[in-house]
Amino acid sequence: MADNQLGEFLRARRGAVSPDTVGVPAHGARRVAGLRREEVAVLAGVNADYYARLEQGRERRPSAQVLDALGHALRLDPDARAHLHRLAGTAPVLPLGRTPDRVSPALRRLLDGFPGSPAYVVNRTLDVLAANTLAEVLHSPFSDLDNLARMTFLDPAGRRFHTRWDRTAQAVVGHLRESSGLDPDSPRLRALVRTLCADSPDFAGLWHTHTVRGKTHDAKHFLHPDVGPLTLTYLALDVRDAPGQQLIVYQAEPSGPDAEALALLAALA
Structure with missing residues (x-):
């Protein structure tokens, strides 16, 4: 950067x-x-x-x-x-210490406590640090559930899986831009941005718009090969004892086709 x-x-x-x-x-x-x-x-x-x-x-x-x-x-x-x-420099840049990549045992147990909701933990660079079984099944079209930015821009499944890919891509880049202000000297962020800019013209174009977006809540639209179209709403929760980590939990509107599709996905899991 x-x-x-x-x-x-x-x-x-x-x-x-x-x-x-x-x-x-x-x-x-x-x-x-x-x-x-x-x-x-x-x-x-x-x-x-x-x-x-x-x-x-x-x-x-x-x-x-x-x-x-x-x-x-x-x-x-x-x-x-x-x-x-x-x-x-007129706002705090970063709490003491960088985002830990280790997920606590208590948080892992909490992930498994959402059997009917895909849930995972990410850090500031959108690396997936831990995920429950349903989240792994939801993202099974990808080669690996490792980094949300890499999956969106570099995995061939990204554009098929995200039916509103342009919106997802803008959000992902906005999240990374926010991270660049929170931890501007992060070696991991620098390496990730360098790779994505080199390998994805779409990412490079969006990165240079300097659009910033925090990860809070939103609706996501998916196309899963096993259950078809699926619209889920996620909520991002900050992990207080691990600054920079966020718990992401997806839910479907109750008693609708998305809830039925998510239940079917859970059965497959």
Whole structure:
């Protein structure tokens, strides 16, 4: 990952804002995508030269007030605003110690306590650290249940399994971007991003948008070869005694076709 993370983030998000959405009038042909630097500076109420230095990496310690103003000008959502503050050093970057890769025995027992729900534990780089039997069966079309990003972008099963692949891909990249702000010096994250950028043009394109997204809850749409279409909602729970680990639990709407398909999958398991 590059040294000027703050400037790259600002530049990418500036390019993603349509002038008409923020009330900037269009005057002739625009040579840049999104907003110009000067327009962002006006919207945020900061000096244009100061903002240019932020993008260029010549100014790296803006105040929290300036960052809040830039977040508003760039229409950043809460995840992206928190990421912006972490890049600038105005928010805690990482709890003491890195995310442990060992899952506690108590958490493993909890995983097995969800016999009717696929459940697994991931770290900040989306490595699957542990999974219950139903989660393994759900992801059986993949060569390995090892890393959600690798599975999505590099495994041939990814595009068949995720029927809304584009949405899943954007979410996966957004999760990794958030991790890059939480632990910017992670060797594992650097190696994973390097591999994915080299082997997947789709990942590389999404990575350079600097879109940030926290993993909380969402609906996922699957196509499983044994039970057909399946829509499940996941909930991500932080593991308090292992910072950076998350427990992901999937559920189906009760008394519907997705619940029946999930029950059939559990029977196969």
